[in-house]
Amino acid sequence: MFRIEAKKMLNNATVQLKIAAAQIAVKVKPGQFIMLKIDQKGERIPLTVADYDRVNGTIDVIVQMVGYSTIQLASLEVGDYILDVIGPLGVPTELDGYSKVMVIGGGVGCAIAYPQAKYLYNTGVDVSVIAGFRTKDLVILEDEMKAVSKELFITTDDGTYMEKGFVTTKLEALIQAGVQYDLVIAIGPVVMMKAVAAVTKQYDIKTIVSLNPIMIDGTGMCGGCRVIVGGKVKFACVDGPDFDAHEVDFDILMRRNAAYRGQEQIDYEHACRIFSTNEVTI
Numbered sequence: 001m002f003r004i005e006a007k008k009m010l011n012n013a014t015v016q017l018k019i020a021a022a023q024i025a026v027k028v029k030p031g032q033f034i035m036l037k038i039d040q041k042g043e044r045i046p047l048t049v050a051d052y053d054r055v056n057g058t059i060d061v062i063v064q065m066v067g068y069s070t071i072q073l074a075s076l077e078v079g080d081y082i083l084d085v086i087g088p089l090g091v092p093t094e095l096d097g098y099s100k101v102m103v104i105g106g107g108v109g110c111a112i113a114y115p116q117a118k119y120l121y122n123t124g125v126d127v128s129v130i131a132g133f134r135t136k137d138l139v140i141l142e143d144e145m146k147a148v149s150k151e152l153f154i155t156t157d158d159g160t161y162m163e164k165g166f167v168t169t170k171l172e173a174l175i176q177a178g179v180q181y182d183l184v185i186a187i188g189p190v191v192m193m194k195a196v197a198a199v200t201k202q203y204d205i206k207t208i209v210s211l212n213p214i215m216i217d218g219t220g221m222c223g224g225c226r227v228i229v230g231g232k233v234k235f236a237c238v239d240g241p242d243f244d245a246h247e248v249d250f251d252i253l254m255r256r257n258a259a260y261r262g263q264e265q266i267d268y269e270h271a272c273r274i275f276s277t278n279e280v281t282i
Contacts, residue, residue, distance in 0.1 A: 001081040002036075005058055010140040014064050014108055015074040016050070022057030024049070024087045030115040031093030031210065031242055034061070035218040037084040038076070043069050046215040046237070049088065050111040051118075062111035062140070067264050068271040075275045089218045093208065093242050095119055098183045100126045102174070103149070104167050104196055106188020107133055110141050112210050113187045114148070121148040129153070130170050132192065136161035168195045181205055186245060190254050197245035207245035211236045213253060214260070228252050 006018035024034060033048045051060040065071045076082070093116055095101075101120050105113030110131050120127040129149040133139050134157045146152045153170050154162035163170060171184070184207045186196035193209040200207040213236050216224040220238035227234050228249035234240065 001083060002085045004076055004078055004080050004082070007076075007078050010062065011138055013138070014062060014140055016060060016062050017073075017076075018058050018060050019082065019085060020057060021059050021085050021087075024085065025052045025057045025059050026054050028052050028059065028088040029092035030095065030119045031112075032088035032090045033218070033241065034059070034085055034087030035089060035215075036061075036073075036082055036086070038069065038073055039083050042072070042083070044216060044218065045069050045073065046089075046218055048112040048115075048210070048241075050114055052115075062108060064108040066268065068267040071268070071271040071275050086218065090237060090241050091239070093119075093185070093210075095125075096123070098125055100179075100181050101183045101185065102128050102130065102171065102181045104130045104171065104184065104186040104188070104192075105132070105145075106167060106186075106192040107138060108140070109188030109192075109210075110145065113185065114141050114144055116185050116187075117145060118148040121150075126150055130155065130167045132156070132167035132188070133161070134158065166195070167192060168199050171196065172199050175199075175203055175205075183208070184245075185209075190250055190257065193245065193248075194250035194254075197248070197250070201246050208242050209245040209248060210241045211243060211248065211253065212241070213256060 003020045005020050008016045028049050033046055035044045035046050037044050047061040049059050050062045063070050063074050065074050103113050103117040117127050117129050127149050128151040129145045130153045132155045155165050155170055184200050184205050186193045187210045213225040213227055216222040218237045220235045225236040229243045230247040
């Protein structure tokens with residue numbers, strides 16, 4: 001059993017949980033994730049470790065309420081327990097050997113981008129961050145990302161906060177202004193990662209993306225998280241989740257992720273009624 005030590009609502013659709021998991025906290029590295037199950041009847045939920053405290057033995061996860069299980073998880077309070085937390089899983093992001101890096105997060109993808117930026121910043125890398133959101137109300141981790149980057153640029157699709165536009169617009173403007181990056185890391189919605197990859201490919205900048213396919217067991221046994229990278233089948237839970245952005249078949253990934261969208265919407269509405277949660281647009 002794993003105790004929830006702290007809980008913080010980041011916006012009306014996203015919650016940050018601090019979980020006591022000492023054996024994971026001492027080993028986890030940026031880019032790795034956990035699989036958790038709330039109770040005996042619960043489904044496995046893959047969540048990237050957004051932060052960790054090796055001394056106090058805790059890990060932080062950021063949960064976007066998009067379905068029954070994530071709404072149920074967000075309904076838990078400090079002192080409640082989660083049945084299973086397994087990890088760290090996946091291959092850590094290869095972050096050493098770079099001097100100037102741009103980290104890009106889109107929406108809740110910033111929860112995954114943050115530990116990457118933090119590691120780079122703490123190892124002396126010149127790291128900047130672009131964080132993109134649809135609107136001001138969905139902005140998360142602004143102070144945290146500002147603390148671990150030389151420059152933080154926030155964009156909103158509707159212009160309600162900071163710069164209006166997409167992360168790709170800001171990235172290309174910086175590149176055209178003469179800023180030279182030896183690595184770009186992009187984490188967020190698939191369509192955003194695809195767009196970032198298209199920009200960086202023009203300028204021959206190495207780019208890493210963290211893929212988010214449907215994931216069931218986290219061990220490579222089920223095959224549900226298969227993706228096409230460089231024309232070959234890979235499994236995101238054991239081969240990734242990080243891959244070379246310029247080799248990923250994003251179109252197949254988007255189609256696979258949309259396969260259960262209808263049922264997911266039904267489950268989401270059901271969960272909102274059960275846990276007395278207002279439906280939100282995310």
